[in-house]
Amino acid sequence: MNILVTGGAGYIGSHTVRALVNKKHRVVVLDNLSKGHPAAVKEIELVRGDTSDRQLLKRLLTGCNIEAVMHFAASSLVGESVRLPSDYYRNNVVNGLTLLDAAVEAGVRYFVFSSTAAVYGEPIEVPITENHPATPLNPYGATKLALEGAMRWYGEAYGLRYTSLRYFNAAGADPAGDIGEDHEPETHLIPLVMKAALGLIPQLEIFGDDYPTPDGTCVRDYIHVNDLADAHILALEAMAGGAGSNIYNLGNGNGYSVLEVIETAKAVTGSSIPVKYAARRAGDPAVLVAGSERIKDELGWRPAFPGLREIIETAWRWHSNHPGGYEK
Ligand code: UFG
Numbered sequence: 001m002n003i004l005v006t007g008g009a010g011y012i013g014s015h016t017v018r019a020l021v022n023k024k025h026r027v028v029v030l031d032n033l034s035k036g037h038p039a040a041v042k043e044i045e046l047v048r049g050d051t052s053d054r055q056l057l058k059r060l061l062t063g064c065n066i067e068a069v070m071h072f073a074a075s076s077l078v079g080e081s082v083r084l085p086s087d088y089y090r091n092n093v094v095n096g097l098t099l100l101d102a103a104v105e106a107g108v109r110y111f112v113f114s115s116t117a118a119v120y121g122e123p124i125e126v127p128i129t130e131n132h133p134a135t136p137l138n139p140y141g142a143t144k145l146a147l148e149g150a151m152r153w154y155g156e157a158y159g160l161r162y163t164s165l166r167y168f169n170a171a172g173a174d175p176a177g178d179i180g181e182d183h184e185p186e187t188h189l190i191p192l193v194m195k196a197a198l199g200l201i202p203q204l205e206i207f208g209d210d211y212p213t214p215d216g217t218c219v220r221d222y223i224h225v226n227d228l229a230d231a232h233i234l235a236l237e238a239m240a241g242g243a244g245s246n247i248y249n250l251g252n253g254n255g256y257s258v259l260e261v262i263e264t265a266k267a268v269t270g271s272s273i274p275v276k277y278a279a280r281r282a283g284d285p286a287v288l289v290a291g292s293e294r295i296k297d298e299l300g301w302r303p304a305f306p307g308l309r310e311i312i313e314t315a316w317r318w319h320s321n322h323p324g325g326y327e328k
Contacts, residue, residue, distance in 0.1 A: 251290025
């Protein structure tokens with residue numbers, strides 16, 4: 001299939017691009033390179049541009065005979081979204097609608113969307129299934145939920161078929177070790193733990209030790225980035241085979257605390273990881289664990305890296321080989 005991947009030079013996008021190319025799809029990446037890295041998509045057709053550019057979208061979608069869009073391009077930091085809701089609504093909702101409109105106009109048939117566990121807000125029960133109420137606590141989650149709503153109604157009115165994938169905590173890197181996570185600034189736990197193990201930051205700050213969890217630190221469901229990538233392909237194949245639109249959670253169903261992540265990283269890296277306890281970070285729910293039975297049952301998704309240790313091993317391979325990230 002001919003597939004446009006927005007945000008394809010970013011962390012999750014680039015891993016999905018690789019999986020698509022391995023499956024012999026033709027991929028065109030659209031990325032404004034605000035976060036993405038050209039080196040993450042070497043030998044792939046990369047167009048530098050923005051999803052706000054309707055003319056560019058039209059040219060790409062029709063000129064490349066695009067049949068499916070995978071939409072990763074978005075702003076995705078919870079804390080930043082609380083400070084800058086205008087930026088998040090513009091980039092995630094307004095630009096998302098521009099892309100949806102262009103896709104409908106160009107006759108694109110399938111749309112796969114990067115959504116997030118942040119749509120659920122503070123869970124009232126775990127594991128969180130897709131039927132859990134969606135009451136986001138921050139603009140990031142709210143903007144992702146808003147585009148999910150738009151996709152639903154676009155589907156009803158214009159026949160666009162979509163799959164929304166609600167990721168829990170994406171982590172790890174391709175085992176080949178040449179692509180991985182490189183954010184500036186980095187705010188995510190596992191890459192920061194890797195940087196602490198490498199001595200690139202003096203210590204890891206643990207945000208809160210008084211949560212109602214077994215060791216007092218937050219519990220998250222870490223999912224390998226290649227397992228996320230595989231789910232995108234399964235979603236596309238299912239729609240191409242006649243399946244309707246759907247929403248799926250993506251996690252492993254296992255929760256690990258911040259301290260468990262640090263202990264596992266110590267074992268993997270053989271390094272000490274200096275830590276400092278700090279205040280809770282605003283907007284962090286105590287526990288986020290996915291119920292991903294729906295995608296397992298309906299699409300046959302099976303994670304290849306379900307364990308925290310193997311996820312951290314692949315992250316370590318990337319970070320220890322690329323301590324300065326892609327460009328340095
Ligand atoms: N943490 C620390 N110290 C750090 C960084 C993180 O203790 O330096 C803790 C956080 O408080 C949290 C856990 O590690 O408890 C994981 O934090 P991340 O920033 O790695 O991930 P989040 O759980 O905050 O975010 C993820 C996705 C978001 C999504 C969110 C849902 O990255 O896109 O889950 O709440 F919105």
